[in-house]
Amino acid sequence: MISVQNLTKRYGAYTAVDDVSFNVRPGAVTGFLGPNGAGKSTCMRMMCSLTPPTSGTATVLDRPYSSLPNPGRHVGVLLDASAQHAGRTGREILTLGAMVMGIDRSRVDEMLDLVGLSESEATRRVRNYSLGMRQRLGIAHALLGDPQVLILDEPANGLDPAGIRWMRGLLRGYADEGGTVLLSSHLLHEVEVVADELVVIGRGRIVAQGTKAELMAATGTTVRTTDDAAFAGLLEGAGLEVKAASTGLTVQAEPQQIGELAARHQVVLIELRTAGSAGLEDMFLELTADDAREEVAA
Ligand SMILES: Nc1ncnc2c1ncn2[C@@H]1O[C@H](COP(=O)(O)OP(=O)(O)OP(=O)(O)O)[C@@H](O)[C@H]1O
Numbered sequence: 001m002i003s004v005q006n007l008t009k010r011y012g013a014y015t016a017v018d019d020v021s022f023n024v025r026p027g028a029v030t031g032f033l034g035p036n037g038a039g040k041s042t043c044m045r046m047m048c049s050l051t052p053p054t055s056g057t058a059t060v061l062d063r064p065y066s067s068l069p070n071p072g073r074h075v076g077v078l079l080d081a082s083a084q085h086a087g088r089t090g091r092e093i094l095t096l097g098a099m100v101m102g103i104d105r106s107r108v109d110e111m112l113d114l115v116g117l118s119e120s121e122a123t124r125r126v127r128n129y130s131l132g133m134r135q136r137l138g139i140a141h142a143l144l145g146d147p148q149v150l151i152l153d154e155p156a157n158g159l160d161p162a163g164i165r166w167m168r169g170l171l172r173g174y175a176d177e178g179g180t181v182l183l184s185s186h187l188l189h190e191v192e193v194v195a196d197e198l199v200v201i202g203r204g205r206i207v208a209q210g211t212k213a214e215l216m217a218a219t220g221t222t223v224r225t226t227d228d229a230a231f232a233g234l235l236e237g238a239g240l241e242v243k244a245a246s247t248g249l250t251v252q253a254e255p256q257q258i259g260e261l262a263a264r265h266q267v268v269l270i271e272l273r274t275a276g277s278a279g280l281e282d283m284f285l286e287l288t289a290d291d292a293r294e295e296v297a298a
Helices: 040-048 091-103 106-115 131-143 162-174 188-192 211-218 228-235 255-264 276-287 293-297
Strands: 001-013 015-026 029-032 055-060 074-078 147-152 180-185 197-202 205-211 219-225 242-245 249-251 271-274
Touching: 001 040, 015 040, 015 055, 015 180, 015 197, 015 205, 029 040, 029 162, 029 188, 040 055, 055 091, 055 188, 074 131, 091 106, 131 147, 131 162, 162 180, 180 188, 180 255, 188 276, 197 211, 197 276, 205 211, 205 276, 211 276, 219 228, 219 255, 219 276, 228 242, 228 249, 228 255, 249 271, 255 271, 271 276
Parallel strands: 029 180, 029 197, 074 147, 147 180
Antiparallel strands: 001 015, 001 055, 197 205, 219 249, 219 271, 242 249
């Protein structure tokens, strides 16, 4: 279990993380989502006692990370895959980790095998690793101490599609066995497939959080008709909230209610479904629009 309470980090006059609170429960994958610069890494660094908060608290397994005895045995952390010593081989890095944590060195081979680093790759210096190989090594290092909690900052960066699928399977299995996983990304699709819970951050503040099912249900219904503009008028006339979507309309109502209204007015429906993941993406972009660098540049 990870618990973050009223966490705030200021750098001079700039507030990078602003009064953030959320819990990450065992047995689930929690996706920590936000655009570039939203404050995800700063939050994770505070959870791992690497950055002191200006105010608020972060605990992992009911204690600050810094007061966990032998933390690698409890919490696996991957914050920056490129932070490993470039002059060491992957095997050396894992062996040193095993020695520091006091675990059997046989675990090194198990982890290399688990993350798919071959013997010849494991004996290559990290400076010659691709970003995907560094991520795999970072995941192996995070899992080395057989921890109950994983804190992973953008672990899918640099992984190819097969690698991303492999990582999702790994995290799903880990959570299904009771592990706690916090996984950050700036890409909704990357975490949506595997996450049970989502915490969305924008400009240092939490803008949405809940189970994926709850957030999806809140995104409403997508409807398309032969005349969307006219149907939007009918929906609004019935007191429903309507927005133009990428295709058709998004309505804050159940599909049945919309279908009944269409039937009463003899409107031809082309599409009627819960907005689902497209709706989640619209919501994510809308909630974090203030942060979007493309808009700033425009
Ligand atoms: N040491 C620091 N000094 C000053 N500002 C900082 C420092 N560390 C982070 N920031 C600022 O805090 C904000 C949040 O950064 P952070 O790295 O937490 O975002 P992020 O959500 O992880 O982004 P990304 O997806 O791009 O990694 C950014 O505007 C960043 O420039």
